[in-house]
Amino acid sequence: MPTPHATTVTSPRQLVNPRERFLYAAMLLVSLLVYGGLVFASLTNPQAAASILLYGIMFSLLGIFAHGLALGRIRGNAVRVSERQFPLLHRLAATHARRLGLTRVPEVYVMESGGLLNAFATRFIGRDFIVVHSDVLELALAQGEGAVGFIMGHELGHVWRGHLKHRWLTTPGRLFPYLGAAYSRACEYTCDRIGAFCQPDGAISGLLALAAGKQLHPHVDVREYAAQAVSDTGFWIRRAELMSSHPLLPKRVAALLKAGVTIPARGQWTAMPGSAAAA
Numbered sequence: 001m002p003t004p005h006a007t008t009v010t011s012p013r014q015l016v017n018p019r020e021r022f023l024y025a026a027m028l029l030v031s032l033l034v035y036g037g038l039v040f041a042s043l044t045n046p047q048a049a050a051s052i053l054l055y056g057i058m059f060s061l062l063g064i065f066a067h068g069l070a071l072g073r074i075r076g077n078a079v080r081v082s083e084r085q086f087p088l089l090h091r092l093a094a095t096h097a098r099r100l101g102l103t104r105v106p107e108v109y110v111m112e113s114g115g116l117l118n119a120f121a122t123r124f125i126g127r128d129f130i131v132v133h134s135d136v137l138e139l140a141l142a143q144g145e146g147a148v149g150f151i152m153g154h155e156l157g158h159v160w161r162g163h164l165k166h167r168w169l170t171t172p173g174r175l176f177p178y179l180g181a182a183y184s185r186a187c188e189y190t191c192d193r194i195g196a197f198c199q200p201d202g203a204i205s206g207l208l209a210l211a212a213g214k215q216l217h218p219h220v221d222v223r224e225y226a227a228q229a230v231s232d233t234g235f236w237i238r239r240a241e242l243m244s245s246h247p248l249l250p251k252r253v254a255a256l257l258k259a260g261v262t263i264p265a266r267g268q269w270t271a272m273p274g275s276a277a278a279a
């Protein structure tokens with residue numbers, strides 16, 4: 001059944017978190033000030049100019065080298081998704097990319113990660129990639145494709161919004177205390193809504209799977225979990241979030257509920273095997 005979220009939104013542009021635009025502007029301002037300061041220092045002191053140029057080139061090359069190596073390792077070992085290889089993921093990526101109007105579907109890889117339930121989008125020299133940990137795909141085997149479709153939609157959201165493009169332009173702003181993390185969290189809220197736009201029936205399950213795992217997430221009480229966002233706001237919880245690139249999961253769930261995403265039917269809790277003997 002379509003959710004209110006899906007029926008009232010006609011364009012994904014309506015789903016962009018307003019804080020994302022504001023914080024990007026703040027990061028850009030900080031970055032331009034830093035770059036402007038470096039240009040000014042170079043113009044007034046030719047000796048400093050050589051050092052600034054040298055360090056700039058050195059750090060850029062190091063960054064490209066490290067990113068290229070890390071991605072090369074993934075692309076060399078992980079399973080590349082195609083029409084014949086994990087066709088479910090291939091179909092979800094193509095369908096959601098079309099829905100978002102992407103001209104190119106990013107290359108998708110499935111990677112074993114020791115039980116870690118995650119996925120991420122990355123970009124290297126003009127090409128976009130999405131890496132899905134194999135446990136996420138196992139979710140689809142266990143629970144159907146909804147949650148995986150949401151996670152795919154979320155990652156495609158990063159590509160669609162250009163979160164991975166021209167990152168060098170805002171690097172100083174990203175390193176500014178709290179600012180880069182706040183921007184990243186705003187991007188996550190946007191992409192959660194993009195994921196829900198693409199796959200409304202898997203949005204809540206997708207986030208709950210990150211919180212409780214692929215087996216237990218159907219047993220989580222969604223409203224109670226979302227209420228943790230309001231009830232559990234102690235000093236250390238707030239500090240942990242302020243320094244994190246991702247919002248707290250109960251807050252992400254609460255944000256989707258507020259946006260009108262429907263709650264999936266809750267699984268019936270049954271005793272774990274062996275619990276009767278232990279009692």
Ligand SMILES: [Zn+2]
Pocket residue numbers: 154155158187188191
């Ligand atoms: Zn994300």
